[in-house]
Amino acid sequence: MALAVNETYFRDSRLRMEAEGYQFGADGNPALAADGMPDRNGGLVAMRRVELAQDNWMFRIASQKDLKYGGLPNLLNSPWWMEEDRMRLLLDRARTAGVGLSEMGRRQLALPVAPGWTDADIIVSVRIRPGIVIAALAGRGRTAAAGGDRRIVAPEAPHLFMDQLYLPGLGKPGGDRAKGMANANAWFDTATAKSYDPMARGYNPR
Structure with a gap:
């Protein structure tokens, strides 16, 4: 398989810390919790490397309001x-539990209901451009808390955790959001943003 386009980002120790949920202040330095220890919130545990290519169809839960920006x-x-x-x-799991997809996403992916996180009201899907290989960190979510809402990975079917992916080089690598936007444009191909009905079979955008 070809060398990952984000190999340099993947080897960046700060991005790995971000994947593990470590927080950083406006000055770029690690933030400290009230007990003086490094502050962690969310992120992944049991991380392992995976490589993604054209045959990987990927999804994320997002906020519809962010489409305005x-x-x-x-x-x-x-x-x-x-x-x-x-x-x-x-x-x-949403169908089995009889709950909305957004709520199951919050339970399984540890997404608090709070400003600065996500409204969890749409699903974004994307495919990777042909010839592109992206290295990612995979693992299940850690407990995340914000605005008084604390989310942990719920016990539904504990034998199979809801793995998440962290793709270094997207977001604000080194605090540079424009760099992340350029990477997303270069790495991704067909994309959609839709909501889905978990009570219907398969993917049912509305």
Whole structure:
């Protein structure tokens, strides 16, 4: 397989810390919690390297209101994604539990209901451009808390955790959002942003 286009980002220790949920201040230095220890919130545990290519269809839960700020390309510029098998699993668990897809996403992906996180009201899907290989970190979500809402990975079917992906080089690598936007434009191809009905079979955009 070809060398990953984001190999340099993948080897960046700060981006790896961000994938693990470590927080950084406006000055670029690691933030400290009230007990003086490095502040962590969300992120991944049990991370492993995976390589993604043209045959990987990826999804992320996002906020429809963010379409107003840069449209769909803005929603593609995020390091947080999941693969197709996990999207199907999320839909299946939402149907089984009889809850909305956004709520199951919050339970399984640890997404607090709070400003600065996500409204979880649309699903963004994307395919990787032909010839592009992207290295990612995979693992299940850690506990995340914001605005008084604390989310952990819920116990539905604990034998199969909801793996998430962190793609170094998207978002604001080194604090540079424009760089992440350029990477998203170069790496991704066909993309959509739709909501899905978890009570219907398969993918049912509305």
